[in-house]
Amino acid sequence: MGGLELPNPVVTAAGCAGAGRELAQFFDIASLGAVTTKSVMLEPHAGRPAPRMAETPSGMLSTTGMQGPGLDVLLQRDLPWLLSRGGRAIVSLAGAGVAEFGELARRLAEAEGIGAIEVNLSCPDPESATGRTFADDPARAEEVVATVRSRAGSQLPVLAKLAGDVPDIVELATACTEAGADGLSMINTVRGMAVDTRTLRPAVAGGMGGLSGPAVRPIAVGCVHRVHEALPEVPIIGMGGVRTGEDVLEFMAAGASAVGVGTVNFSDPSAGARVLREFTEALEERGFARAADLVGAAHRTGPRG
Amino acid sequence: MSDNGPVQIRCPVLNVRRVDAYIGITVVAPGIAERFRAGQFVSVGVGGDHSSTLLRRPFAVHDVKADYGGTVEFLFSVEGTGTAWLAERRARDLLDVVGPLGRPFPLPRDPVNCVLVGGGSGAAPLFPLAQSLRRRGCRVDFVIGAASADGVLNAITARRLAETASFTTDDGSFGTRGRATDVLERVVGECRSDAVYACGPMPMLRAVTAVADRHGLPAQVSVEETMACGTGICMTCVIPVVGGDGITRMVRSCVDGPVFRGEQVRFDDVGSIPFDALGAPGWKGAAGRGVEQDRDIA
Numbered sequence: 001m002g003g004l005e006l007p008n009p010v011v012t013a014a015g016c017a018g019a020g021r022e023l024a025q026f027f028d029i030a031s032l033g034a035v036t037t038k039s040v041m042l043e044p045h046a047g048r049p050a051p052r053m054a055e056t057p058s059g060m061l062s063t064t065g066m067q068g069p070g071l072d073v074l075l076q077r078d079l080p081w082l083l084s085r086g087g088r089a090i091v092s093l094a095g096a097g098v099a100e101f102g103e104l105a106r107r108l109a110e111a112e113g114i115g116a117i118e119v120n121l122s123c124p125d126p127e128s129a130t131g132r133t134f135a136d137d138p139a140r141a142e143e144v145v146a147t148v149r150s151r152a153g154s155q156l157p158v159l160a161k162l163a164g165d166v167p168d169i170v171e172l173a174t175a176c177t178e179a180g181a182d183g184l185s186m187i188n189t190v191r192g193m194a195v196d197t198r199t200l201r202p203a204v205a206g207g208m209g210g211l212s213g214p215a216v217r218p219i220a221v222g223c224v225h226r227v228h229e230a231l232p233e234v235p236i237i238g239m240g241g242v243r244t245g246e247d248v249l250e251f252m253a254a255g256a257s258a259v260g261v262g263t264v265n266f267s268d269p270s271a272g273a274r275v276l277r278e279f280t281e282a283l284e285e286r287g288f289a290r291a292a293d294l295v296g297a298a299h300r301t302g303p304r305g
Numbered sequence: 306m307s308d309n310g311p312v313q314i315r316c317p318v319l320n321v322r323r324v325d326a327y328i329g330i331t332v333v334a335p336g337i338a339e340r341f342r343a344g345q346f347v348s349v350g351v352g353g354d355h356s357s358t359l360l361r362r363p364f365a366v367h368d369v370k371a372d373y374g375g376t377v378e379f380l381f382s383v384e385g386t387g388t389a390w391l392a393e394r395r396a397r398d399l400l401d402v403v404g405p406l407g408r409p410f411p412l413p414r415d416p417v418n419c420v421l422v423g424g425g426s427g428a429a430p431l432f433p434l435a436q437s438l439r440r441r442g443c444r445v446d447f448v449i450g451a452a453s454a455d456g457v458l459n460a461i462t463a464r465r466l467a468e469t470a471s472f473t474t475d476d477g478s479f480g481t482r483g484r485a486t487d488v489l490e491r492v493v494g495e496c497r498s499d500a501v502y503a504c505g506p507m508p509m510l511r512a513v514t515a516v517a518d519r520h521g522l523p524a525q526v527s528v529e530e531t532m533a534c535g536t537g538i539c540m541t542c543v544i545p546v547v548g549g550d551g552i553t554r555m556v557r558s559c560v561d562g563p564v565f566r567g568e569q570v571r572f573d574d575v576g577s578i579p580f581d582a583l584g585a586p587g588w589k590g591a592a593g594r595g596v597e598q599d600r601d602i603a
Binding site for chain 2: 055269
């Protein structure tokens, strides 16, 4: 994975596993390829008011507003805990501006034991008057990734986390890799809304939320396929609605080298271990010796099977 | 993975029964029963493995028994597709249950007088609590309220378990007309209560805490917030709670609660982010370095 070695392709998706501590009550988190920690900002953030969540068909709409204790707590408490359990860490970072992304990258490059950093480009761009995120503008995404790349030094792998609901995912992916991203994670939640028909008010505070869960999986698989086709050398962590080992297979066939398990962790706290086991069995059933042989299988022409 | 943390079990339904206005499901779940402490809850998957209803439903545990190695009962009303599906379960069906979850009711060290206040199905977790308190030699008094008579949970059991049991209904169809908190003031005085425990809707918990405050009594309240995961990772069930250090934090009802000390919950600010909460715009005060930095990243 672009300089990041993983023992297996199943990782947790950012914001869906904390820093691994809660899920470790249910299975050995060291068995996963990596734990992607919840997006961290420099300072503590209280997040959005309630209600923050609404269930939707085969998914959920949520908006936590980046609630978190800030970088110091991650570095002093959560990361050492994860590493002490033998876990591998991909640290997701979120900035309220380009400068904060850069500062986070600089501080994380000084920390020990981080496998990679993932740049959450679905943060609101403070220079946008219309509420656009960095991912909405490939030029702004490029600026963020280039800043992170330069501040993170040459050793620490940098992944760019892309949004699927953008006009041209290939253009966004290309901008990020040209800015120095070693790999791409896709997709983030898809922006949407649910209205509570009893109150006739939006179901989550602030109106818009991020849709996740199996409802978004075909969107995510489509994004992975398109980007892998255009940039076959760039490693991709595919994510969006993964629920079973079969879903991991689907993402890898579309071109992902690793796959993130996200919202299903909320409904099944043992999902990480279960999905990995199901995936391993599915690989064996199909006669693949290595997971890597599966990557991009859906792009190959000729008879199937 | 740990001895007293929650476990996830696929467990058979032992029975489904009516409990006043509610439905009670008992599952055979030894691992949950043996770890359980009063006030904790379980979360139950609904709709089967490939359900389009993704999220678990959290329920307070109403009863734990030693039968069949350990059984757990939870109560609910049919309110949506998830609970409608649950209501159709029958004996021997399998349910995916995670538990026990959350912080239990702390129990007093000494045999003191405890009043337990419950509203609607919120009274459910008070029954295992009453049993734990009785085992410690505490006096237990119940105050149970509901909208109308059929919603008053376990009136007979409450009378049997407790020294006194008072009932209220909004429509006056059973017990005193009014809210549970309307009679609490009197019960606390007559029963010489030393501690108050409560579970129910947020306005009730606020009123219970106010009564306890006036009498200088500690109140332990169990909140009923909606949550997606129940295990502490989704960050959707947060409420503002003041810590021992005086700092307000947005804490998770599922793992930091559902039981909180009443006076630490900022009831007036539930559903919002208080300006001075940790990480909110005003948390560092009006002056200082932090404000400058926050402006930069806001």
